[in-house]
Amino acid sequence: MATVLETHDLTVTYHKRPVLYGVDVAVEEGNLVGIVGPNGAGKSTLIKAIMGVVPHSGGWVKVFGKSLKESLHRVGYVPQRESVDWDFPVTVMDVALMGTYGRLGLFARAGKKERIQAQEALDKVGMLPFAKRQIGNLSGGQQQRVFLARALAQDSDLYLMDEPFVGVDAATEAAIIALLQEMRENGKTVLVVHHDLESAKEYFDMLLLLNMRLVAFGKTKDVYTSELLQKAYGGRLTILSQVAEETAKQPEANH
């Protein structure tokens, strides 16, 4: 199988403090990869560095065997939902159309073909009836679906998604994961930053365990071991699960 994404010794520093150290990974075609790790592990930074949104201070990235610049049209990036202003005066359709802008470049106009593409993408995520709505009037889950539609309209071969499951309802989460699996069936490669260790086991074929350094990368069943998880999350894992359990119990206690 062809290697879609390869990083070597990828290092990122913020204010002279390293946040990501020497990450070496090679992702093969047709995989659904979850990037997991504790808060501040550099999960988002990793995909931002791959996309060149933040500069890396060392190492290199190869996409489809070439530099990112040469393969840019084959890569789709889905930023965190919170990274944009949802009061911005654009409609759902406008946002979906943005997916085609990368291909069109700065000056070519979006034609009928692009509009159809955007419509199909919206239809796929169940947002076509909302096409004319301003994006601020949507729920969190709907906003995430619009972002996903935009990514679909990009029609890329490799997708990098930053926390697509944050703040979405259960129905949207299920719809997104079904869509991601369908994309994988169609030979696309998808990397997803994910914060919920519990569901990560079911959602992804492969896991990339990160804590500033690469802890492990491989098939989910090989990586999802208490030994490796402990290594990534350190002592904090038990605390985290205790906190999670407690908050999960709270709503019941209120009844």
Place this chain on the structure above:
Amino acid sequence: MSLPWDVFGVDATWMLLMAFLVALPCSQIGSFLVLRRMSLVGDAISHGVLPGIVLGFVFTGDLASPWLLVGAAVSGILVTLLVELIHRKSKVKQDAAIGIAFTTLFALGVLMLEFFTHGNVHLDASCVIEGQLDRVIYYPDWVLLGIAVPEPVVTMAALALCTMILIVVFYRALLMTSFDPGLSASFGFRPSWIHYGLVGFLSVIVVSAFQAVGAILVIALLILPAASAYLCTHRLKTMLVLAGVHAFLSSWLGLLLYAHLNAGLASAIVTAGMGLFLLAWLVGPVDGVLMKWLARQRAVAENQRDISKNVSERNE
């Protein structure tokens, strides 16, 4: 009430046209400033360009020299670089960095102004604060198609046209980098280049508007039309058009006010613009207070209808 045409005759037309030609490019660039949350940067630049203007003036001795625009664009970009330098390299946050950069550059500009132009009346402090929009008719004329047009009107018309062309050409770049810098960077659209391009062009506009409305009121011309339009629509293109409409209406109403009060044309325009903003806020078609109140009343009424329907169904 005294109408502008009764008071100033045909000159009123030139004043209105000049006011609109200053307000229009400001309203368009200002729309993107508001959307990018860069309104304070507009403020910073309007003051920070002063040293550039003074230097350009000192070297050329001419307020209409194109070198002033170059000087302004350079010092405008310098202000933004200084802001970023301060907030990246020190612990000081961005808003404080803006506060430092533009006030000190403005102070530097005032010092240079007083030092270099002792007794020179062409660039005085009141002009910096208030501008001299009403003096447009005293400038030499250009004869275009047999009509004598005051020179500043010709310059501003050219600049307004440039602005419109640039906005149309770079519309997608502006939209994408304003809405989602991350995605546009991944498209290779270079958000930072667009940022500095916008800042540089903003400086040129601010300096051109500077003579007409001064360094302080120009901020109002940048922000008021954009903010009013923002409250009236959910589409970017409509917002740009509405900001232009606001620019025209506030020029027109400002001139009426000016003729009536016979005091500060630029200030009258800004005051009129504020009136329009209040109008948009209260009775604007999408985000107006009245519309929201009506929508809430409708929702409540619908709810009650549903409840009474449910109750009557259950009773049957």
